[in-house]
Amino acid sequence: xxxxxCTGPTSLCAQRCRASPTESVAGFFAFPSAILWLDxxxxxxxxxxxxxxxxxKDADLxxxxxxxxxxxxxxxxxxxxxxxxxxxxxxxHKQSVxxxxxxxxxxxxxxxxxxxxxx
Amino acid sequence: VTRRDFLLDSGAISALAxxxxxxxxxxxxxxxxxxxxxxVPNVVMGETRxxxxxxxxxxxxxxxxxxTVTAPYITLTDDAANRAGVLRHLALKSLGxxxxxxxxxxxxIDAFVVAIAEELSxxxxxxxLTGDLEDIALLVKLTGRTNIDVVRPR
Numbered sequence: 051x052x053x054x055x056c057t058g059p060t061s062l063c064a065q066r067c068r069a070s071p072t073e074s075v076a077g078f079f080a081f082p083s084a085i086l087w088l089d090x091x092x093x094x095x096x097x098x099x100x101x102x103x104x105x106x107k108d109a110d111l112x113x114x115x116x117x118x119x120x121x122x123x124x125x126x127x128x129x130x131x132x133x134x135x136x137x138x139x140x141x142x143h144k145q146s147v148x149x150x151x152x153x154x155x156x157x158x159x160x161x162x163x164x165x166x167x168x169x
Numbered sequence: 170v171t172r173r174d175f176l177l178d179s180g181a182i183s184a185l186a187x188x189x190x191x192x193x194x195x196x197x198x199x200x201x202x203x204x205x206x207x208x209v210p211n212v213v214m215g216e217t218r219x220x221x222x223x224x225x226x227x228x229x230x231x232x233x234x235x236x237t238v239t240a241p242y243i244t245l246t247d248d249a250a251n252r253a254g255v256l257r258h259l260a261l262k263s264l265g266x267x268x269x270x271x272x273x274x275x276x277x278i279d280a281f282v283v284a285i286a287e288e289l290s291x292x293x294x295x296x297x298l299t300g301d302l303e304d305i306a307l308l309v310k311l312t313g314r315t316n317i318d319v320v321r322p323r
Contacts, residue, residue: 119171119172121172121292121293121294122292124172124204130238130239131206131237131238131239132204132205132206134237134238134239135206135207135235135237135239135241136199136200137237138235138236138237139196139197139199139200139207139234139235140200142193142196142234143193143196143197143200146189146190146192146193147193149189151189151190151192151193152190152193153190153191153192153193153194153195153196153197154193154194154197156190156191156193156194157194157197157198157201159194160194160195160197160198161198161202163320164198164202164296166318167173167294167296167318168294168315168316168318169171169294169316
């Protein structure tokens with residue numbers, strides 16, 4: 051969608067809002083501008099006083115109903131960056147142990163904190 | 170293994186730079202329990218780096234600890250910068266007239282960090298490690314996102 055597609059009641063954006071509100075809300079993640087959001091509020095049945103630039107609050111647009119991850123797959127670039135840092139952190143851990151800064155004993159405490167985090 | 174990134178603010182950078190065992194602990198936690206990275210919002214460097222090599226020694230060690238083929242920085246986008254302004258304004262309104270105004274300037278960087286976290290949270294869970302639990306937690310609450318967690322390093 052271009053921004054010019056997204057204004058007026060007969061615009062492509064408005065048509066898509068009527069056809070598939072969820073899909074259109076997902077579209078706002080890609081185009082989170084005040085104009086788009088303002089234009090869409092009445093179509094989405096939101097209150098007239100809703101804050102402009104409010105983001106949709108549901109991260110789960112990709113579906114986790116069947117236990118699947120609520121997030122899109124990691125891109126190849128992200129995968130490379132994640133794997134590279136993890137490999138490096140393993141090396142850093144060896145160095146930390148050798149220099150007397152082993153964090154292993156802190157893990158249970160940190161894992162207990164992490165267990166309270168939401169997905 | 171859940172998709173999750175850790176974001177460090179300036180307080181977390183100081184805490185982890187001064188405590189290598191804690192840094193190693195969080196590194197192990199991420200490496201073993203999550204699919205993600207330790208990242209530093211680039212705006213945080215504006216209140217962290219001094220340019221004095223002696224003062225920056227620990228900071229540089231921390232950055233080295235998490236730097237690989239790609240830099241560990243996450244960049245503030247135009248959308249996030251604008252969103253940060255909205256979040257900061259809402260936070261100031263929420264804190265009210267009787268707030269501690271000496272903290273207002275710090276709230277700007279905090280709002281940048283949270284806006285970046287909010288942007289990331291569309292595609293992953295996020296943990297913000299922060300030395301300023303109160304303000305960051307308020308800003309996160311204002312985003313309405315439920316997959317951003319806030320924790321003091323220790």
